[in-house]
Amino acid sequence: MTYKVILEQFEGPLDLLLHLISKAKIQIEDISIAEITQQYLDVIEEMQQFDIEVASEFLVMAATLLHIKSCMLLPRQNIGADDEDVADSREDLIEKLLEYKKYKEASEQLQKREEYYSGIFTKLPEELFTSNEDVLANDITVCQLVDALTTLLRSKKHEEKKAPLVHEIRRDPVTIKERIKQLKKYFLYTESTSFSKLFEDDRTKEDIIITFLALLELLKENYIVVMQNKPFGDIAIKRRITDG
Amino acid sequence: MDERDMMAIAESILFVSGEPVELKDLADLLGIDQRKAKKLMESMTDCFNFERRGLQIIALNGKYQLATRPEHSEHIEKFIGQERGQTLSQAALETLAIIAYKQPITKSEVDAIRGVKSDHTISVLINRGYICETGRKDSPGRPILYGTTDLFLRNFGLNSLKDLPPIDNNR
Numbered sequence: 001m002t003y004k005v006i007l008e009q010f011e012g013p014l015d016l017l018l019h020l021i022s023k024a025k026i027q028i029e030d031i032s033i034a035e036i037t038q039q040y041l042d043v044i045e046e047m048q049q050f051d052i053e054v055a056s057e058f059l060v061m062a063a064t065l066l067h068i069k070s071c072m073l074l075p076r077q078n079i080g081a082d083d084e085d086v087a088d089s090r091e092d093l094i095e096k097l098l099e100y101k102k103y104k105e106a107s108e109q110l111q112k113r114e115e116y117y118s119g120i121f122t123k124l125p126e127e128l129f130t131s132n133e134d135v136l137a138n139d140i141t142v143c144q145l146v147d148a149l150t151t152l153l154r155s156k157k158h159e160e161k162k163a164p165l166v167h168e169i170r171r172d173p174v175t176i177k178e179r180i181k182q183l184k185k186y187f188l189y190t191e192s193t194s195f196s197k198l199f200e201d202d203r204t205k206e207d208i209i210i211t212f213l214a215l216l217e218l219l220k221e222n223y224i225v226v227m228q229n230k231p232f233g234d235i236a237i238k239r240r241i242t243d244g
Numbered sequence: 245m246d247e248r249d250m251m252a253i254a255e256s257i258l259f260v261s262g263e264p265v266e267l268k269d270l271a272d273l274l275g276i277d278q279r280k281a282k283k284l285m286e287s288m289t290d291c292f293n294f295e296r297r298g299l300q301i302i303a304l305n306g307k308y309q310l311a312t313r314p315e316h317s318e319h320i321e322k323f324i325g326q327e328r329g330q331t332l333s334q335a336a337l338e339t340l341a342i343i344a345y346k347q348p349i350t351k352s353e354v355d356a357i358r359g360v361k362s363d364h365t366i367s368v369l370i371n372r373g374y375i376c377e378t379g380r381k382d383s384p385g386r387p388i389l390y391g392t393t394d395l396f397l398r399n400f401g402l403n404s405l406k407d408l409p410p411i412d413n414n415r
Contacts, residue, residue, distance in 0.1 A: 011334055011335045011358065011360065012358055012359040012360035013359050013360070014358065014359040015359075054349060055360065057359060057360045057361070061334070061359065070356035096357075099357055100357060100358065100359065102344065102411050103338060103341045103342045103357060103358075103411070104338060104341075105411070106341040106344075106345060106408075106409065107334070107337035107338045107340065108337075109409045110332070110337055110341055110344070110400060110409075111332070111337050111341060113400040113401055113402075113409075114332065114337075114399055115331060116314050116329060116401065116402055117314050117317075117399055117400055117401035118328060118331075118400075119312075119314040119316075119318075119320070119321075119328065120302070120311045120312055120313070120314050120317070120398060120399070120401075121311065121312040121317075121320055122261075122262060122263075122309055122310065122311045122312075122398075123259075123262040123310075124262050125260070125261055125262040125263055126260045126261075126262065135270025154399045210292070238411040
């Protein structure tokens with residue numbers, strides 16, 4: 001289907017008109033509305049025959065062309081406003097085409113320039129410029145994790161204090177192995193979470209510690225990565241994308 | 245501090261910065277006025293070109309940046325083991341040309357010239373970093389105005405918008 005290849009390259013109705021004009025080897029100023037309309041409609045018809053969805057812009061242009069043509073065909077009974085309108089819309093079209101052609105040609109020049117000049121490479125600023133934006137620390141030391149844990153424990157302690165004095169029957173704490181299994185399962189469905197969120201369900205100190213140890217284990221296994229956007233900020237925990 | 249010293253300092257600053265450095269900043273650092281600094285940068289540029297160095301100094305809207313030369317791109321790409329990304333589509337180039345020559349311009353003004361909607365191509369160009377929002381037009385709806393960026397100048401080998409190839413206005 002050679003048609004499809006030819007037809008698809010038009011960026012819009014103006015592009016198509018320019019193509020028709022250059023094929024007819026005429027100046028834009030000399031276009032015959034009758035001829036160009038016929039050719040334009042032929043192309044649109046071909047497009048539809050080949051089941052190419054014709055963009056509404058193409059149809060609007062077709063309507064405009066037909067309008068100009070029909071006005072020109074009608075006997076000029078009252079030379080006046082109407083006649084001027086027709087001349088105007090033809091002029092408008094020519095002006096639009098000229099304007100569009102100007103930028104189309106400019107874009108060809110730009111294309112050549114980009115091809116050549118985009119082969120220039122520059123380097124990023126030296127890293128000593130630490131910007132105020134997100135400081136991405138990909139490798140967080142264990143110390144920082146411990147700090148975060150301490151903060152967490154403190155806040156939990158606070159909560160515990162506030163809790164009413166009721167004796168709680170505790171379930172046997174889960175083992176680290178079980179928690180690792182739980183976390184792995186959790187990360188299967190959630191790609192990333194935050195440090196504080198992970199401990200939301202942990203009520204007791206033992207629970208927190210076990211989750212934390214499990215987290216360290218997962219980190220050691222390279223199952224997860226941790227990131228902190230700013231000092232003392234919440235630590236984001238992400239599952240490392242595995243090949244599997 | 246003689247001229248050679250100043251050039252050397254300017255060179256090291258451009259190296260550390262990586263990004264374009266304002267002429268004013270260079271002048272302040274060297275303790276000279278901007279006119280003098282501009283002359284210095286110009287002779288430095290010539291010097292780099294004359295010696296056919298692998299790096300060049302490019303001027304972008306009165307800023308200066310150290311960069312490789314386009315004629316070496318083939319070797320650099322070979323070294324990186326990766327070719328440059330896709331070049332722009334015809335539609336995107338058309339849109340870019342209109343914005344470059346008529347900026348600041350709104351989307352509907354671009355649409356009017358092209359005869360088609362430009363939403364997609366404009367977002368492509370924004371993602372490329374070639375155009376950005378420059379403000380809002382003082383007309384109903386306060387539409388967004390678009391203009392080109394420094395990256396546009398660099399990737400098209402232009403020092404400023406004045407260097408855009410002239411387009412025929414009288415035809």
